[in-house]
Amino acid sequence: MVTLTIDGREVRAEEGKVLLEVARDNRIDIPALCQHDSVAAYGACRLCMVEISRKGREKLVASCLYPAEEGLVVKTDSPRVIHVRRTVTELLLARCPDSEVLQDLARKLGIERPRFSLEEGNHKCILCALCTRACEQVVGASAISLANRGTARQMATPFHAFSEACIACGTCAEICPTRAIDINDVGDTRIIVMPNVTMEFKLKQCSVCGSYWAPERQLEHIIRQAGLPDNAFDKCPDCRD
Ligand code: SF4
Ligand code: FES
Incomplete structure (x- = not known):
């Protein structure tokens, strides 16, 4: 100690x-x-x-x-810390004016309007890399990464297209501090909207009640990782014994 x-x-x-x-x-x-x-x-x-x-x-x-x-x-x-914190908040807010988390922080710090000009468009990604680290270190998928340098830096899937490595688990959206990633389940489809790409994934249908309950890719990933039988997730949690 x-x-x-x-x-x-x-x-x-x-x-x-x-x-x-x-x-x-x-x-x-x-x-x-x-x-x-x-x-x-x-x-x-x-x-x-x-x-x-x-x-x-x-x-x-x-x-x-x-x-x-x-x-x-x-x-x-200290005054030096508060100065840096305010400046960083203003810079992040200039990049992500729609982020409620940053707006709240700015309010707490007494920032009424950032000194730096606001970027246009609906930006919420602060390039914190929590999503990419979680995807790699927690999920083990590495489906997304931070690409490019300088002002062109962005969170992205490979080639800004559908990521074959993505298992649609939603960990990225869950961990994102600014809610820059959106996930919606509509009927038999999970739709993931990232800052630069929208991806759609098929949901698994329960063989008993017929509900669509989890992304097929995520279940296949778990089956592979845990060595479970292919039919391990044929039933949703509610219909299992
Ligand atoms: S999408 Fe969210 S978690 Fe990912 S880098 Fe941007 S702000 Fe961070
Ligand atoms: S740099 Fe420490 S929390 Fe972001």
């Missing part, structure tokens, strides 16, 4: 635990849009920046990546 100070409070933490986690353990709120416990940290959104002071030197670090150390002094709400 190590002892450090956050916002003037002395706290104990496991050595190596990242500052964001330590702060949350101590009910100190730091905004963080690209962090999720189920995937490796990535440091994309920069909203979680905090100021640290070590051996008399101060610097800004991403709290989702920086580990707790003995004697560290951390400030989560």
Whole structure:
């Protein structure tokens, strides 16, 4: 264990635990849009920046990546931190003016109108890579990725077309912090609307009640992974014994 100070409070933490986690353990709120416990940290959104002071030197670090150390002094709400947090929020909001999560954050930070010009169109993707990391690290499908560089950077399927690797599980939509991915089940079809592509998938019909209950591709994926018999999901959960 190590002892450090956050916002003037002395706290104990496991050595190596990242500052964001330590702060949350101590009910100190730091905004963080690209962090999720189920995937490796990535440091994309920069909203979680905090100021640290070590051996008399101060610097800004991403709290989702920086580990707790003995004697560290951390400030989560210093004027420098608030300035960076506001600027990052304004930049993200300029890219994604329709994102309610960002609008809420901006309100909390007292931002009435971002200084940067708003992009046109219905953008909600902040390029946090939570969806791509979850698709790779949790689902094991790697159906989507972040493509291109600079201003052309975007979350995309290969060639912006139907992704053969996608199993339509919806994990990407579930984990997306800005609701940039939409999922709808209509009749026998699951429709996934991503920022750059819309994909349709067949849903499996229950052999007993006839309801369409889960994407066929997702069930086939589970059958392969778990070595289950081909008919393992012929019945929906409600009609199983
Ligand atoms: S679609 Fe959502 S989860 Fe994926 S990169 Fe964009 S904001 Fe992040
Ligand atoms: S949560 Fe740390 S950079 Fe996004």
